[in-house]
Structures are given as structure tokens and as C-alpha cells.
Amino acid sequence: MTRFNPNRRTLLKAAAAAPALALPAPLLAQVSGPAGRSNPPYFRFDVGTARITVVSDGYLGLGVDGLATNASLDEIVAFLEAHRLSTEQNYSHTNHVVIQTGEATVLVDVGSGNRFLPTAGRLMDNLNAAGIDPSTITHVVITHAHPDHIWGVRDGFDEPILPDAEYIIGAAEHDWWMQDGLVDRVPAEMQQFVVGAVNSLTTEGLEWTRLRDGDAVVPGVRLIDTPGHTPNHMSVMIESAGKRLLALGDAMTHAYVSVERPGWHGGFDYDGPTAVETRKRLLDMAATDAIPVLGYHFPFPGVGNIMRDGDGYRFVPAIWNWG
């Protein structure tokens, strides 16, 4: 069954309740660390010969009730308590991937800019902090057209933030959001998402390259269909010199909930059962083929492996070599 659960009102209510959001702007900046005084908002490593930099757009303070719409709040709270996680707030990171391979520099998703929550929209500052000149980005891949992934595509003057890059999105994802009259056919709480997606996709000066399952963005970077979170969500497979990394996008939105309870429907999943099918397929693939994964909303930098654990799975964060 197809359902609409994205709920901006609930989200904003949760954000309003988050203590960090009540702080004056300078303090807020310290809490979320845009300038990376002590905690750099980026992390760099290699996959084969490709250089990967995970760059944060900030964080989203979400309600824990959105972690599952087909489980009771008691079950959610019990899960969080067992994992020593906050039962007050789902502190959700936003991990962007920059892939430098050959002549190309590929950025996955553009964050939410200044259009969504004040704790996010730091991507451009943080690219600079990571020493990546935005003008060197040759390709921008959008996994799906939700606010935290695409609303940052244009600046305050409605101009593209990266005017010289090639913009790529799944063909069916693009076409779904761009259907005539979609905004009138979705529930009220979904309308802002549709308007924001359409405004982003129709940004003046942008042309979209529409790719399909298996298509390459550049050699060693290809899209794979991972539907459910949105109708035609895409994940990004990076392959170089025999090494791989799967950037999940929002096919899994939580390092522990999505992996250990893949059957729970996330509050922002468009089609719960399809999202479950996709998660189970990805978990099996990542565990069987030992493919490291990177979750956009996983704890920064969001990279690790999927292990089988009894009948289920477990996320094991990568241990970084600081050398």
C-alpha cells in the first residue's frame, strides 16, 4: 500500500522542542560546529584510487516517533534505551560524499541550504573547511528530492549554488516529482515537500541528466535503484581498484534502527513495504559481498560494514586509520 508519511509539521514541532534550536545564533553555531573549531566537519579516506571526503551539512533534530510508523512508541523507546540512544530526539547527521576520481569531482546531494532547519545548510562552508573549492565540483548527484537532499541546490537569489556542474538524478525520481498537478493530489503535510522539490528541480540555469539503474555518472560511480523512501530513490556505488563503497542515501536512515529493524517503516518513507524490500536487499548484498556502506543520516562520518547477526544484521562502524 502506498502511503504518505513525511510530516513537516511534526518535524518542525520536534525541531522547536530541541533545546539547541532555542540558542542564539552564535551559540548555535558552536553547538553544531560549522567552522569545525575542535571537530572538523569532514573526514577523508580512499576507496581504491578514489579520494572520498565526507562533508557534513549539519544535523537534523527529529522526533523519535518518526523512527517507525508500524511500531509502537514503547517499542521504539525500548530499542533506543537498549542502544543507549536518546529517547527525546533522533539526532540525525547529514553526511555528504565527495568523490574525487580521475578528472571528476562528484558531490552526492546538496543539502537543504537555508530553506529547511537552522541546524543544517552548512555544506558550502564545510566544503571550504575541507579544502574543496566548490568550483572544482564537476558532477552533482541527487539521490532523491527530499528537502535535506535537494533544497540547497539554489542560493538565496534562486541561482544554482554550483552553476558549472552537471546535475544528475534518477529519471523516474525526477519525473515523479514533476508530474502535473502532483501538489493537488498529495496530503496537506506533503505539499511543502512537493513544492520544494519542483522549485529545486526547475531552478533556472540547471539542466538535469536523467539516469537509470546501473548507469555510470563517471567511470567507477554508478547509480542503483533503491526505491521506497521516495518512489525512485537512487543509491550510489563507488568502485575503484577492486574496492567498493555504497552510499546509501536514505535507503537506510538510521545506523541501528534501519539495520536491526529493517521491517520498521520510517516516518519519511513514501512506500513502507517497498522501502523494507529495498533495505533487506541492500543488507543482504552488503553483508554477503562485504561492501562497506555510508549512510547519509548515520553518525558522522557514517561509514561501516554490515554483519550478519543471528537472523538479522548489525552495523559495525569503520575504525579509522589516522595515519
Ligand SMILES: [Zn+2]
Ligand atoms: Zn534525508
